[in-house]
Amino acid sequence: MRNNITQDKFLWSRLWMHIKREILSNMKQIRWQLALIVGVVLISEILICSNAYDNWKQNDYFYNSAFQDPAQLPILLAMVALGLFIVAIAASMTFSSLRTKAGKINQLMSVGTSAEKFWTRVLIYGVAPALFFLTSVCIIDLIRCVLVDSIMPIKAQFVIINPFIDETRVKAILLFCSxxxxxxxxxxxxxxxxxxxxxxxxxxxxIALQTLGSWFLFRYGNILRPWEYHLDLAYWTALGVLTAIAVVLSVVSYIKYKETEL
Amino acid sequence: MTDMYDFFNFILQIRNFVIHLQCSITLIHNNNMIEIKNLSFGYLKGHWVFNDLNLTVEQGGIYGLLGPNGQGKSTLLYLISGLLRPNEGEVTMNGTSTGLRLPSILSKIFIVPEEFTLPAITMKEYCQLNAPFYPKFSFDELSENLKAFGLDTDINMASFSMGQKKKAFLSFALACNTEILLLDEPTNGLDVTGKADFRRFIASHMNDNRTIIISTHQIHDVEKLLDHIIILGKNGLPVIDSPVSLIANKLCFEMIANGATPSQNEIFSKPTFGGNNIVSIRTDESPETEINLEMLYELAAEKPSEIKQILLNN
Incomplete structure (x- = not known):
């Protein structure tokens, strides 16, 4: 093990050692971040549910829509927005250790390839919070469903929609993921x-890009008109463009990280 | 997919083989551990910290890196460690550029910067997490160092004072047993006993395979430790880059009382309490004296070309 550690190629064992070190060294901070995610999801669910079910009761929808869960759609929309926000916050903290000289030295001098150190941080600060958020949403929403089923005359519907029901849902989920x-x-x-x-x-x-994009659409929106008749092609193009942007940006950030100096 | 994987592995193996071959050839030819060739570096374009610097650090020995503020002592340590990359020229360790930051190089270099952060965990946990990255790490040496510094391994390092943190980090750095240990102002923040312990540890941890480079302003803290002295002057070029034995052979450091006859070979003097500190050129008759680092430093600052000439003359 110890002889392997100095090899110049990418090693999974060393990546795992970096992940373990990063997590255990920053356990307190990570614990707080995860608690914050659970807290935000919980509070959002409570607020949305109380609002949705109150409206439902007041408007006496019982006979009209007994099988329609009034909280499902608002929760789904809120969780999508919240998920994007959490992913953005977590990703923007990925290389926060490079803020200070001491942090940079600590990071750049650790024994490992740049790829191992890069993926350590991306996995811990980029991917893990997103997965943890998804898990929190599933568990908290499952609890909501059980509680609503038991105390209200309504069939609560799980917020995570089953993607395999139809092709549209699969497409929507793919687009959201990209x-x-x-x-x-x-x-x-x-x-x-x-x-x-x-x-x-x-x-x-x-905001700057969106302003520029809006201006472009306003000015040259006509060139997008033919896409209206080729929605399928438009969908796959959008999916391809988003995925390509994600890949290019990841490569750019890796190269920048590799070239980082004090 | 498997073919591609095999192909990449094959390319990597060839690359590793070439790197090791280069290292072996370099080691056969000389024992120069770190070579700085035609190094030019500046934080801003046109403002060079180093301009065409050439320096060799041999395996084994304690190097003292001295110089006035802003002459690039810390920068040189960062360039050696690969934290900075030269604008021109190269810094190599055993023939491999340190700027590549390859794991094989990183596992042989440890830097203790002036400012550093330690996580809020116990020293024991810190060592368990970090020691596996250094193949020659010795837990026995670590516990010995920590014991001498009076530090407990079970206390959270967040509660340590600045000095205690420095002691803990130095203990870890020494226990890593890396071939190169770079220390930037290592005695800053240490108490009197801490400084004495530091000197003792450095002396006791030295061996022929290990090179320690100490950059400091606290010259009295390291005076007796150094095997080689590098004093940086203008443009980061070394005014002195000589082994202590050579300096002691060429120069004589004395203190003469007021009214005493000065030496004929005197090249520099400075008044002190009760007399003058003088530096003179050593003749065959004059005895070998202990180097007064403060005087040598001032001499290098005031008469750089003269001292260079004296030390170059064999």
């Missing part, structure tokens, strides 16, 4: 280039 990957890699790139206030800087760039 969009999330795109957002995550964008904020990761901002974090490598400018670790200080990466989230705020990322948001500013998005």
């Amino acid at each position: 969009f999330t990957a795109c957002v995550s890699s964008f904020f990761t790139t901002v974090s490598v280039y400018s670790p200080k206030h990466a989230f705020l800087k990322g948001v500013c760039i998005i």
